[in-house]
Amino acid sequence: MINYKELGFKAGLEIHQQIEGRKLFCHCPALVNDENIPNIKFKRKLRAIAGETGEIDQAAKFEMSKDKEITYEACSSSSCLVEYDEEPPHELNKEALEIALQISLLMKCKIVDSIQFMRKTVVDGSNVSGFQRTALVGTDGFIETSKGKVKIETVCLEEEAAKKIKEENNSITYRLDRLGVGLIEIATHPDIKDAEHAKEVASIIGMILRSTGKVKRGIGSIRQDVNISIKGHSRVEIKGFQDLRNIPKTIENEIHRQNKTKDELPHVRKANPDFTTEYLRPMPGSSRMYPETDINVIEITKEFIDSIKLPELISEKTMSIKEKYNINDNLARELIKMGIDFESFVNEFPKIKPDFIANVLVEMKKDIQTRNKKEVTMQMIQNALSYYNEGKIGKDAVYEVLVDFVLKGDTDLSKYKQIDESEIEKYIKEFISKNKALTFGALMGEIMNKYKGKIDGKKASELLKKYLKP
């Protein structure tokens, strides 16, 4: 067991989340993985530029000492002159700004009165211009966690960097599809109590980000960097976690590593999939930012802030549908994850029990898709549920109808027409008298087979029991 207090453990998170829509400063789509074959290729060199004190930034110098030739590859479907640093930035994507403000407000941040984009020097080539555009949007917020409040120091809106494709001795290749995609950067105060808490904080922040419905999903769309320090050791930043679940173990290992080594200079480490870390580069200096003069200062008026609608948090939404409709936790979470407006389904099909609707939307959909390797669309579900709601089919037929939709594109309702109970009753009576030796299960099977989809299983069993009584 690690005694975090004794260690003087301090940790904060820096989270980067990609946003959907168009890129931040041009009109290219925010593609992070353009499937097209790159049709543009060019080579550049970056020079280290002296900073405000006349000194070249420590991190910049490190990169320049490598004297690399940089090759950029691009598809014209996902990048333009702005990415090639051949055209000044266009006006800021207003929608991205609104998302950044939403997130800041959800984290109870103070919004700055005027946003000024900065140029942050980046000399590894991942930004064609040699800098990343970034702006401070919100400060001094907080989130609630199981171990108390964690302060949010800053929320920034910035540009995503290009993707490294290849690195050899003196050359490095980047692809530009991702460059310029909007990125929200959230930095917490070092309020994190222990390794497990770091994971919790990351997952709460992730949940808040996803609540906007406008952030990217999937591998690489969110990145967590962990800053940690323990007594007698300099701060270390760990980057590149593949999975949130790797955070606690990796932090623990890093603590062990530091305890075994002498104090090092502050630096950046890379998280490996086996929970170890390795040296990446020195910590960037602080003299690496200056105003981006190609973009006007953006005034954030009170009216603008007031006009921003805040989404309900996923955690709150899950709680509320869970309680209101009495459905289980898992289903509720899945519904929210799928972005389904469950309430409108319940209102549209008042005769169907909410937990059945939830089941169809989540479990039944998944099941049919796996079995048939074809997608069950929302329209199919809508149609099947409305047949059931209107009494055109029975509950058990919903599955069959959906299978028909998936396989044939249509269904024959007459096949599932609910038949008169008395007719079934008559049949059951006759059948039992002819097959007295059959068990309940066998009888049930025969009846369900004959009246597939036309009778509710529960009903059939009730009837059987009625006539099986001696």
Next chain:
Amino acid sequence: MAKKYSTLDKIEVDLKDNVYRGIVMPNSDSKTLFLKLESGYNLGILSKNIKKIKLIKKVSKNKTQSSHKIKHNNNLPLISILHTGGTIASKVDYNTGGVISRFEPEELIGMFPELEKIANIESIFISNIFSENLRFRDYKKLADAIEKEIKKGVKGIIIGHGTDTLHYTSAALSFMFDHLPIPIILVGSQRSSDRGSSDAALNLINAAYFIANTPFKGVGICMHKNIEDDSCLILPPLKTRKLHTSRRDAFKVVNSNPIAEVNYSKNKFIMFSKSENEQGTWKVKAKFEEKVGILKVYPNLNSKQIESFKGYKGLIIEGTGLGHISTDNSPENKKIFNTLKKLSKNCVIVMTSQCLFGRVNLNVYSTGRDLLKIGIIPGEDMLPETAYIKLAWLLGNYKKQEVRQMISKNLKGEINKRLDLEFL
């Protein structure tokens, strides 16, 4: 509240529910205070939201001194760099984001250390203006400075220049100087030199490398060959135009070929054409006629626009296609023709084409033939900008009758009688 702080002071700003600490930025005004936080970020705070300001530290006068000491190398030639303005050889003030110019040789070598291996550098300040603000008197000033350097015996001159009107200046220098004994290379930059990706370094270093190694004499422009940081082209001063608002390779040769391709890092340059290099002592004629203008032809043109050139000594028409202007029998266009006819009595009018590529020809359509009849001179394959500078220079130095003869004659490579297939 009385202002207790000034720009670059470190202060603490107390707002209703939070506190910011940072350095006061110069773009602050009475409405908004801009602070640079310790994190490096700048933000704006509305003055009306500020409750209290505490001064933490007065600004200390920052003594930026270059540690770089230049050693004179007897084996290297002397190159003078003349600064007229623009982004080349300018640096960003990282505190304010404003551009400051660096003109000391030490500063230049500090920014472009490669220069030290190519030549001994002199650095001369002439002006610091955006090139769209240049006037003819600035050309004169530049010519004077060049004269001084030539007399000093330099191997060549680099002129740092804003890109917007760089091709006008290159034309002006070409006409002003006869028998230039040295290479004079104009260099611009399309990306500010604060960024690692700036094109300034490659352009400047390649220009210096070219000068140090070439037998070429005359004026040239040194800019990126394409969007890569690889080669630069030395472009002909009278046949080059800025054809893109922002690309590194914005300057393209029109109706001609580049002079050379230069690549310092690969240690080579290729000459495509020789300098004229006629024998003769160099001289300078730096006068320009002020009353010269350019008129662009477009649909629905109004004759009033032509009337506005009344009293002008020269006019360049940027005609459509082969060199046309609206002159048919419709009442509006008839008026245009009559106004032109009247104007041409006392004004040298030269027809060029807004197509840029190709030659004007006023014999193909009757409209063109009518223009010839009223004395409009076809400008051959001259760029309108080049023709404008040429006409102003001719009118400044020669009699009107001479000007009419000289304008359509090739003096310095501005007219190419044989156009080949080269096109974009």
